[in-house]
Amino acid sequence: MTHHRPDDHTGGLAAVLAHPDDESFGCAGALARAHDAGRVVRLLVATRGEAGQPEGEDDPSFADLREDELRCAASKIGFTEVTVLEGYPDGGVADMPFAELVDEIALWLGDRRPDAVITFGTHGITGHPDHVVVGSATRWAVERLAETGIAPHAIYVMAPVFGPGTKRYDLSPEEGAASHRIDITEVAGRKIAALACHASQPDAAQEAAEVQALLDRDGVLYEGYTRVRPAVPNPHPKFDTRLV
Numbered sequence: 001m002t003h004h005r006p007d008d009h010t011g012g013l014a015a016v017l018a019h020p021d022d023e024s025f026g027c028a029g030a031l032a033r034a035h036d037a038g039r040v041v042r043l044l045v046a047t048r049g050e051a052g053q054p055e056g057e058d059d060p061s062f063a064d065l066r067e068d069e070l071r072c073a074a075s076k077i078g079f080t081e082v083t084v085l086e087g088y089p090d091g092g093v094a095d096m097p098f099a100e101l102v103d104e105i106a107l108w109l110g111d112r113r114p115d116a117v118i119t120f121g122t123h124g125i126t127g128h129p130d131h132v133v134v135g136s137a138t139r140w141a142v143e144r145l146a147e148t149g150i151a152p153h154a155i156y157v158m159a160p161v162f163g164p165g166t167k168r169y170d171l172s173p174e175e176g177a178a179s180h181r182i183d184i185t186e187v188a189g190r191k192i193a194a195l196a197c198h199a200s201q202p203d204a205a206q207e208a209a210e211v212q213a214l215l216d217r218d219g220v221l222y223e224g225y226t227r228v229r230p231a232v233p234n235p236h237p238k239f240d241t242r243l244v
């Protein structure tokens with residue numbers, strides 16, 4: 001699912017996530033804004049999302065459907081490249097050898113040299129074990145790259161404190177308070193459209209409706225992030241407003 005050769009460009013912003021749809025829930029707005037600002041925007045996803053089938057169904061082509069939905073969302077957001085790792089089962093990433101996952105992420109990042117990386121914080125927003133382990137492995141991968149002097153300048157974790165689902169989850173401290181608040185109002189329609197691409201996932205449609213309602217109510221929409229590497233103190237009195 002690679003759209004361009006990785007050596008076409010380096011730099012920019014890369015998201016390392018677990019499932020098709022994580023990008024639309026989590027960081028579509030900031031990524032769309034980075035794309036519009038002329039940055040290279042990439043996505044690495046650990047699984048094909050095959051566990052997201054309706055209860056009781058077992059359709060072997062379901063993973064293809066979810067990849068198609070991801071491709072749809074990627075076109076709304078403006079990804080330069082989307083890569084799906086091979087061999088990691090949806091729901092079972094934490095059962096795979098952790099060091100190999102770190103190796104694969106480090107290799108992918110090392111080839112592309114993004115300026116900054118977005119991933120999951122320590123509770124993975126929803127607590128999903130795939131989210132938690134991908135976030136952890138990504139941070140280990142960046143530390144490994146730092147040893148050879150090619151680490152991204154920053155790691156941000158998604159801090160969904162401005163979205164509609166904030167109260168739903170047991171967020172870790174780094175996810176429950178944002179160091180960066182990104183105004184995504186001008187690309188809100190594309191975040192909603194990206195969520196709508198994931199038509200097999202009822203919660204994505206619900207999120208799209210709730211994001212739209214929030215936008216209608218406030219007239220403005222934000223995504224929150226916390227920079228965890230290098231660590232920064234809490235912002236005061238103004239938020240930073242860009243990631244790269």
Ligand SMILES: [Zn+2]
Binds near residue numbers: 018019021022
């Ligand atoms: Zn997920």
